[in-house]
Amino acid sequence: MNFHPRTEDPLRRLGSSEARLGGLVQDAVAGGTPLALFHIDIDHFRSINENMGVAVGDEALALMGQRLVDEFSAQALIWRHGSDEFVVAMPRDANAPSPQQFGERLRDAIELPLSVLPYTLFLSGTVGMALCPEDASDVGTLLHHAENAVSQAKHEGLNLVRRYTAGAPINLRSDSMVARQIVNAMANNEFQLCYQPQINAHDGRVVGMEALLRWHSPALGVLAPERFMHVAEKLGVIVQIGDWVLKQVFAQARIWRDRGFDDLSVAVNVSAMQLMRPSFVDEVLDAVHAAGIPASMVVLEVRENTLAKDMSVVHRTLAHLHRQGIRLTLDDFGMGDSNLDSLMRFSVDKIKIDRSFIKGVPNSSREVAIACAIIAMGHQLGMKVIAHGVETDVQLGFLRRNHCDMLQGHLFGEAVSAEEAGAVLRRRYLRAESFAAIKPDRALLLLDDEENILRSLVRLFRRDGYRIFSASNVNDAFDLLATNDIQVILSDQRMSDMSGTEFLGRVRVLYPNTVRLVLSGFTDLATVTEAINRGEIYRFLTKPWNDDELRDHIRQAFTAHEHQSQLRQGI
Missing domain, CATH: 3.20.20.450 (EAL domain)
Known part of the structure; x- marks a missing residue:
């Protein structure tokens, strides 16, 4: 039994194998030796090509095919089918194992370590089988049923052996199905x-x-x-x-x-x-x-x-x-x-930032850090940066504030x-x-997870003419920061989802030009001192507050922001 290398045309390879398979099917239908056909799909094989290279993938498939030939060619007809799939046809004579046992032997052979220097690969395979004449009486239907058995197995998981079941859910878009259709597309x-x-x-x-x-x-x-x-x-x-x-x-x-x-x-x-x-x-x-x-x-x-x-x-x-x-x-x-x-x-x-990193901004610190780093690196290398997968106004605002050059996604x-x-x-x-000029008025963000305190603060600062944004949780606060030019932030310290100093520490990384204050009824001197020393907060204020003093602190915060802005502009 000869194994055909990967480089040969897959349709010609399939045609010659089908011709030999046809004789076995005719014999089974005529009352001779029944037949079991196995379709093997190597699980997650695309990751090998993508992570280790196509050359490693080619050699791995060639070695796997040779292993199957060495182990089973005395009992079965074996050939490559599609891209990373194999087909095995076993006559079910008196000395043959049961189809289920043979399918499990195929699966076990696939699981043995495979050496493709410098790698040792540990593969697995999902095996689908169809029987002749029980499940099909012609070559085409038998091949389809065995392949569909793989798809049916994958509804349960991977690395399984399953027989074709009529009416069970199937995947019509397997690689081998794609290969058959795309040639004439x-x-x-x-x-x-x-x-x-x-x-x-x-x-x-x-x-x-x-x-x-x-x-x-x-x-x-x-x-x-x-x-x-x-x-x-x-x-x-x-x-x-x-x-x-x-x-x-x-x-x-x-x-x-x-x-x-x-x-x-x-x-x-x-x-x-x-x-x-x-x-x-x-x-x-x-x-x-x-x-x-x-x-x-x-x-x-x-x-x-x-x-x-x-x-x-x-x-x-x-x-x-x-x-x-x-x-x-x-x-x-x-x-x-x-x-x-x-x-x-x-x-x-x-350079185009992958959509997976855009999906997490601005709430995920990991994705935020990666997106900001890519933008900065691209600009340092003299390149424009385009963000792919922009779907929300929050993402749009974040990317604009971090100087991304171009945008693409369902939002547009x-x-x-x-x-x-x-x-x-x-x-x-x-x-x-969404691209209207940002108003130059003073914008204040208030964050507190106690609604009554938040309402009191909004009423207090409304008289000073600020453009006020309020949030009762950290995620909403990040959304507001991403979509608005906010200069001053006043945050509670003890909140259910994140402490005020932790929140403002993240804000400092994302929006370093903001002026950040903490308002808390609980004093943790070590935490406060550390946050101030790291430059994460401008001032730490305590509850209960004096209205006039608190309003004065916020006015000074806006003055500090304007002074910093003038220094950055060299005024």
């Missing part, structure tokens, strides 16, 4: 492009459109790129898809340019496989020339993991494109495994057709109310 015109606006964080103006690919498969439904692009790369069809995308996007850019949008950029995602092609630079430049648009209108978005590939080839490709005027964005920044040295070597104009619109995107461009500015 281009010829059948199943791909479509959508466009999502990119916004200037200063004034809300639409300055770019990112092209996003969607596959409208009659069999699988609508799929986003993350669901099928890794399969397209392994099958090699990514080159044809990428070439089609470039030509379509550049042609659309020409239409928008002819309509007067000559200051617009169009962003296109490119894969590592495209960048590794020696002809890729010429392909991009030829497409730009054919569309009749300036190179500066084009932005190629490259995932951060791409920098960890063959750096010399990728570096030459990106450098050549950049010299020709093509602009480059490093996508999903913070999620890849590139290092700062490689980032400085590459000619990148913008989902990905839409080219015609709908044209309507967005004609509006020019999105969510104008």
Whole structure:
């Protein structure tokens, strides 16, 4: 029994194996030896390709296939199927183990450590099986049922062995199903492009459109790129898809340019496989020339993991494109495994903060710290920074206050057709109310988890003409700080979710120009002294308070803020 290496075309490989399988199925249906067909899906295999590299993944699959052949070829027909899947057909003669026992032996073999230097991999596999003639009487149905058995098993968990059950829930979008459908998707015109606006964080103006690919498969439904692009790369069809995308996007850019949008950029995602092609630079430049648009209108978005590939080839490709005027964005920044040295070597104009970090701001200290660090680092390296996945006004306010340059996300619109995107461009500015000039009046934030005290403080300071914001919990306070230019903060010390000094310590990191005061009925001298020494609070005030004295403290706080502001401006 011969194992076919990964590099061979998967459809041809499947076809030759099906021919041999057909004889076994015919014999079983005719009353001969019954058959058990096993579909094996290696669990979480994509993480190996992404974290250790495709070369490690290729070798791991080759070694796994050889292991299965060495162990089971005397009893069964074995072949690769799809990207990281195997199929095993076992005649159920008198000497064969039961299908369940054989499936468990397959699973146990997969679990043995696999040495791919310098790594030792510990894999697991989910095994689905279908029986002939009990479950199916033809090759196609038998293959489908075995694959569906894997999907049914995954509703319970991973690393299981399960037989196909009619009517049980299945996953119609497994990698092997995708592989079968995607080969003809281009010829059948199943791909479509959508466009999502990119916004200037200063004034809300639409300055770019990112092209996003969607596959409208009659069999699988609508799929986003993350669901099928890794399969397209392994099958090699990514080159044809990428070439089609470039030509379509550049042609659309020409239409928008002819309509007067000559200051617009169009962003296109490119894969590592495209960048590794020696002809890729010429392909991009030829497409730009054919569309009749300036190179500066084009932005190629490259995932951060791409920098960890063959750096010399990728570096030459990106450098050549950049010299020709093509602009480059490093996508999903913070999620890849590139290092700062490689980032400085590459000619990148913008870095895009991954949406996972934006989701947590401003309430998660970890995501806040990472987002702020990326913005600062990008600016230090002379790059613009774009935040991806902006969905709320709070996130918008936080990013603007921390000097992010560009924004993208559902807050400004989902990905839409080219015609709908044209309507967005004609509006020019999105969510104008969120970008209105910040009023110069004095803004005071009051935080206390006791509602009666909070109301009393609001009434007290209202007479002084401040623009007052009040919050009864820390999360609401962070939201208000993210969306408003607040100069002075007065916080209670003892609160249920966080102490006042801890809250103001975090505020100092996020909004260092604020003046921060604590108002508390409890005095913890050690905590207060430490907070003052670290510069986290301006003053510590006690309850109960004298109205006139408290109002005077707040007036002095605003005066201190204005003095600091003048010093920063060199006045």
